[in-house]
Amino acid sequence: MAGEPQDDCLFCKIVGGQIPATIVRETETTVAFRDINPQAPTHVLVIPKAHYANAADLAVEEPGTAADILREARAVADDDHLESYRIVFNTGAGAGQTVFHAHAHVLGGRGMQWPPG
Template identity: 65%
Template sequence: MSDRDPDCLFCKIVAGEVPADIVLENDEAVAFRDINPQAPTHVLVIPKVHQPNAAELARNAPDALAGVFTTAAEVAAGEGLEDYRAVFNTGAGVGQTVFHAHLHVLGGRDFAWPPG
């Protein structure tokens, strides 16, 4: 497992090299507002360790994955959301564009089912 990829945008946000609208940061994760929000609240929660997707994060750093979900719950509470959607995209075919695992916290509007 690599802690950081020097070419990864999200690793650069974790390192403070690229600015982001940080909502919350702790030992495990950084949460920041999405630059292309799909809901009134749209925050990305990223682990501080680099893994390309949620499956690899679960396999190689399960404690970091748990930290991402704990951070997402803290973000939702801080944003006043009782109901929210937590989404991982894994792979370019479903819309992942930055290959550093990240959880989307979405809320503040109604969502249809099924998603997509």
């Protein structure tokens, strides 16, 4: 059920403390941790503690938590002294989503090209 922890979800297991992660920030509604396969000097994932399959579902069901993710993404960038950075939400396998728990990638510390991908 949406919002409830899923037994087979990697990110739910990180939230629950079953899988270790390098956590850089945590709030009542979010957890931010370093990506294990970084694509930039700063590559942090910001996730909701509640399970939603993607950012679109989260925005509909818990818009306040979706805003919390963006606020924490900015805080991650501030903590890493980034003047410019990218926030990416992938929605669906065709867009590159591999963990089906809503999450934002905060990427910075190098030049970003356009278009991405």
